[in-house]
Amino acid sequence: MTKAVEAALAQLNTVILGKEEQLKLSLACLLAGGHLLIEDLPGMGKTTLSHALAGVLGLQYNRIQFTSDLLPADILGVSIFEKEPGSELGRFRFHEGPVFSQLLLADEINRATPKSQSALLEAMEERQVTVEGETRQLPDPFFVIATQNPVNQSGTFPLPESQLDRFLMRISLGYPSPAAERQLLEGNNHRDKANHLQQQITPEQLSALKQHVQQIHASSSVLDYIQRIIGFTRYDAGYAYGLSPRGALALLQAAKAWALVNQREHVIPEDVQAVLPAVVDHRLADAADGGASSVSAHILANVDVLV
Amino acid sequence: MKAIERPLPRSALLWLLAAGVLVFMPHHSHLPWFFWGMALITTGWRWLMHRGQLPYPNAKTKMAAVVLVGGAVVAGFSGHYSLESAVGFFVAMSLLKTLEMRTQRDGYIVVFLCFFLLATGFLFEQELLWGLLGIVATWVLIGTLVALQLGQQGTGAAKQLGFAVVSRFATGILLISLPLMLVVYLLFPRFGPLWSIKLQSEQAMTGLSDSMSPGDIASLSQSDELAFRATFESGQQPPRNQLYWRALVLDQYDGRSWQRSGSRRNVTWYPEMPEYQVEQLRRAGVEGVTRYEIIQEPTGQNWLFTLRDGGSMEPGIGLTSSGVLVDRRPVFQRKRYRGYGIDGQYARHQLGYVQRRLNLQLPDDGNPRTRAWAQQLWQQNPTADVFVQALLDHFAASFTYTLKPPVLGDDDIDEFLFDTQRGFCAHFAGAFVYAARLVGIPARVVTGYQGGEWNNAENYLTVRQYDAHGWAEIWLDGVGWVRVDPTAAVAPSRIELGLEQALAGEGSFMENSLIKPGQIRSMPWLNQLRLKLESVNYLWHRWVLSYDGERQKSILRSIFNRTDYLYFIWWIIGAVIAVFVVIAALMLAKGPARSRSAERRGWDTLLADCEKAGIAVAASESPLSVLQRLQRQYSSARPALLQLATLMEQRLYAAPSQADAVSSKAVLAAIKQARRALKRAQKLARK
Numbered sequence A: 001m002t003k004a005v006e007a008a009l010a011q012l013n014t015v016i017l018g019k020e021e022q023l024k025l026s027l028a029c030l031l032a033g034g035h036l037l038i039e040d041l042p043g044m045g046k047t048t049l050s051h052a053l054a055g056v057l058g059l060q061y062n063r064i065q066f067t068s069d070l071l072p073a074d075i076l077g078v079s080i081f082e083k084e085p086g087s088e089l090g091r092f093r094f095h096e097g098p099v100f101s102q103l104l105l106a107d108e109i110n111r112a113t114p115k116s117q118s119a120l121l122e123a124m125e126e127r128q129v130t131v132e133g134e135t136r137q138l139p140d141p142f143f144v145i146a147t148q149n150p151v152n153q154s155g156t157f158p159l160p161e162s163q164l165d166r167f168l169m170r171i172s173l174g175y176p177s178p179a180a181e182r183q184l185l186e187g188n189n190h191r192d193k194a195n196h197l198q199q200q201i202t203p204e205q206l207s208a209l210k211q212h213v214q215q216i217h218a219s220s221s222v223l224d225y226i227q228r229i230i231g232f233t234r235y236d237a238g239y240a241y242g243l244s245p246r247g248a249l250a251l252l253q254a255a256k257a258w259a260l261v262n263q264r265e266h267v268i269p270e271d272v273q274a275v276l277p278a279v280v281d282h283r284l285a286d287a288a289d290g291g292a293s294s295v296s297a298h299i300l301a302n303v304d305v306l307v
Numbered sequence B: 001m002k003a004i005e006r007p008l009p010r011s012a013l014l015w016l017l018a019a020g021v022l023v024f025m026p027h028h029s030h031l032p033w034f035f036w037g038m039a040l041i042t043t044g045w046r047w048l049m050h051r052g053q054l055p056y057p058n059a060k061t062k063m064a065a066v067v068l069v070g071g072a073v074v075a076g077f078s079g080h081y082s083l084e085s086a087v088g089f090f091v092a093m094s095l096l097k098t099l100e101m102r103t104q105r106d107g108y109i110v111v112f113l114c115f116f117l118l119a120t121g122f123l124f125e126q127e128l129l130w131g132l133l134g135i136v137a138t139w140v141l142i143g144t145l146v147a148l149q150l151g152q153q154g155t156g157a158a159k160q161l162g163f164a165v166v167s168r169f170a171t172g173i174l175l176i177s178l179p180l181m182l183v184v185y186l187l188f189p190r191f192g193p194l195w196s197i198k199l200q201s202e203q204a205m206t207g208l209s210d211s212m213s214p215g216d217i218a219s220l221s222q223s224d225e226l227a228f229r230a231t232f233e234s235g236q237q238p239p240r241n242q243l244y245w246r247a248l249v250l251d252q253y254d255g256r257s258w259q260r261s262g263s264r265r266n267v268t269w270y271p272e273m274p275e276y277q278v279e280q281l282r283r284a285g286v287e288g289v290t291r292y293e294i295i296q297e298p299t300g301q302n303w304l305f306t307l308r309d310g311g312s313m314e315p316g317i318g319l320t321s322s323g324v325l326v327d328r329r330p331v332f333q334r335k336r337y338r339g340y341g342i343d344g345q346y347a348r349h350q351l352g353y354v355q356r357r358l359n360l361q362l363p364d365d366g367n368p369r370t371r372a373w374a375q376q377l378w379q380q381n382p383t384a385d386v387f388v389q390a391l392l393d394h395f396a397a398s399f400t401y402t403l404k405p406p407v408l409g410d411d412d413i414d415e416f417l418f419d420t421q422r423g424f425c426a427h428f429a430g431a432f433v434y435a436a437r438l439v440g441i442p443a444r445v446v447t448g449y450q451g452g453e454w455n456n457a458e459n460y461l462t463v464r465q466y467d468a469h470g471w472a473e474i475w476l477d478g479v480g481w482v483r484v485d486p487t488a489a490v491a492p493s494r495i496e497l498g499l500e501q502a503l504a505g506e507g508s509f510m511e512n513s514l515i516k517p518g519q520i521r522s523m524p525w526l527n528q529l530r531l532k533l534e535s536v537n538y539l540w541h542r543w544v545l546s547y548d549g550e551r552q553k554s555i556l557r558s559i560f561n562r563t564d565y566l567y568f569i570w571w572i573i574g575a576v577i578a579v580f581v582v583i584a585a586l587m588l589a590k591g592p593a594r595s596r597s598a599e600r601r602g603w604d605t606l607l608a609d610c611e612k613a614g615i616a617v618a619a620s621e622s623p624l625s626v627l628q629r630l631q632r633q634y635s636s637a638r639p640a641l642l643q644l645a646t647l648m649e650q651r652l653y654a655a656p657s658q659a660d661a662v663s664s665k666a667v668l669a670a671i672k673q674a675r676r677a678l679k680r681a682q683k684l685a686r687k
Helices: A002-015 A020-031 A046-057 A072-076 A114-126 A178-186 A190-195 A203-215 A220-236 A245-261 A269-284 A292-302 B010-030 B034-051 B059-076 B083-100 B104-121 B128-150 B163-187 B216-220 B276-284 B353-358 B368-380 B384-398 B412-420 B425-438 B486-490 B492-496 B517-521 B524-545 B549-560 B565-590 B598-612 B623-633 B635-653 B664-686
Strands: A035-039 A061-065 A077-083 A090-096 A103-107 A128-131 A134-137 A143-148 A167-171 B226-232 B244-250 B267-269 B289-296 B317-320 B325-327 B335-342 B443-450 B453-455 B460-464 B468-476 B480-484
Touching (some): A002 A020, A002 A046, A002 A203, A002 A245, A020 A203, A020 A245, A046 A103, A077 A128, A114 A128, A114 A143, A167 A245, A167 A269, A220 A245, A220 A292, A220 B635, A245 A269, B010 B083, B010 B104, B010 B128, B128 B163, B128 B524, B163 B565, B216 B468, B226 B524, B368 B384, B368 B425, B384 B425, B384 B486, B412 B425, B425 B486, B453 B524, B460 B524, B598 B623, B598 B664, B635 B664
Parallel strands (some): A035 A143, A061 A103
Antiparallel strands (some): B226 B460, B267 B317, B289 B335, B317 B325, B443 B468
């Protein structure tokens, strides 16, 4: 099974060059059952990555391009009056929106209005949507990979903290290394390549892997470490607010998934440290003054691993 | 941080109200009745507020309540300024404060008010039961503080604290503070009162008064209040007919009542008091020196109690020229003192001219029948001792001892001697002294207490107000002052058995009280219980309430052979500082208080090695990454480091089944090997 993970990573590496760490993180995020937020400048390969992930996992996916005039119905679906063929009568039929898919690519989520954003974010948390009084289950698995532009770009509606909290991880890709960039320039159309990736993980394997993540052992020493981190963000660091219990759970889940991706059956502090920036930075970006990237570095430098 | 007014935790309110009621109780006896109503109203009102059935009072209501209650207090004490009225005002305002409390801060204020009220309560009530109530109240107050404090810790919705949690906490705190309390109680310097506070108005105190007219002592016999308790050096009960506790010598008669003359101001104060007298007697082999110790209830007067020809050896106590003990100050607090009395007969000094004149003083006229009769009797019995015997015989022949004597007119001695012939001790003593003085025998009335109840368990004597008595003393040349008790001639059982037995036929003893002592005594078990309670109460008085500077000194002397409390204060302060210094030193030496396992300590030694070698390791670095770093730096030590990393990872982080397979010993051994390997590698690197 871990072979499948390795193969998937290898496939992804052919599409997104020189970003092994981020690819592992995003895969771990999905294995932990969490939603992923990719934040970067336009043209850094966000969409390519999400396409590649969908392809590797072999999931049925939809893509929504978020714009400022996008309406909730465009995401969730709408009921339309239809005539019965061969009859004068007709009835309302619900047309499922793009949200009814196993993997939803929400491109540039912060370009939509808060109303549309929250329509999606509700679905992310509940894994069901309620339209016109009727509650409909979303497919299983249900992943959301959202991309967004940095909030200081024009034409964006920043996601509030409560909604950022719903994303297990936020990663950013960053500029590629010169070598990777050169390879990119020399190579063929990578986005095209992403659309023709081979499925590496079957749905059965995926659900088994998700199960497996839950069984990864986190010893009391690791839990102590996580609790010290949480405590540090709440009491000692001087942030406006600390990590919520959901944040604590997210950190543990992510660390477990990271351990699995690294083919270990137990969590070690390095796992926690590896996922910490992706899990914590977007949750505490507003709480700390120094800006997003410094939060996890600050925590890592100040929390003892052993007591 | 901004100060936030935290609301009063709901779970603390019940504790607060209970504490308020408990603290109020010791004050009940000296406060006007309406305080009960006020306590009931404020507590009930606050409770209804808590239930949400009444709103919080607004500023106008509060103002009105303060004015109303202030007025009521002033009216209740009829404008007098005394300790009671001051405490009363304080109680009233504290009760009102409970109405107002709304925030946590208010709660703290009320708790501290309650502590103060509790302390003031002991000004008025000091019995054992009140002491126990004080402990309970302290416990409840500590519980209140706990509830106030813990009630805040839950965020958001008020966390309801169970009774069990709070009470366990409070009990713990109380128990921890108990040893300190005992030490402070035993060693804290006992100053004498810096000033005497008039605790209660004199009228309120039951007891002898400084004059005696017929019927005065009879009113005392209706009270079973404690007058004093006495123990004797011998531990034995002296014969009852020796137990004449002299308090006042009344040597001036104005035709109506007996009073003290100016001779009472002629006082010899200790240490000038003739203690040598006793020592002389001892050496001369005179029998019957009775040494006693008294714990006296407050009387508001300065007289003390002494046995015949007695004295005392205590500072602040003096002996008047008429032979009774007085204190320098009125006794407003329970007083403990030692004294002695002499039972044996011996030749005494002469009666001076002034004293003789004083003790023969009579009004010029009145009681004509008595005057004639006394002269006639003197002619028949021309010596003092025979005359006295004849008088006593006369009393014994036809007089009745009663608590309900008829009312007497102007010539009261005439009427008593010839018409009614019914009287209480005051009648007999007064008539006797009057008659003796008429024929030229110096005589005086003495009032005090006679007898008392002996407690066999603890060997002490309880003297109550109904033991009050009046008798006579006459001067016999060559003998001295001799006690004559005319009552004994009429009703010998009064002296031998006590007032209750003497009046058994009349049924007038304590007739106004609901439960008469006789009824209790007729039920053996109840009487046993009563005596047991009395014993406990006595011990409480003896060892706790009358623990004063003297007693403290004697205890310190017997334990440490020192008496200066300053020495002990420095000692205690030193000990406290020493304890804190030791604790602080331990904490500093240990660093942050953490219990560290052997493996952890072993790992620390390895880190210390690294530090020596100039490799900085932050606490925020995971041990595995440290080991990886070392492996890169010292490739020769790699196998040992790898081994250690594997073991540590397994031990610290793997699933229990795997982690348990690695013993602590194995990890320690691996650490040792790794350290050795590192040292070797470092040596290599240096070369």
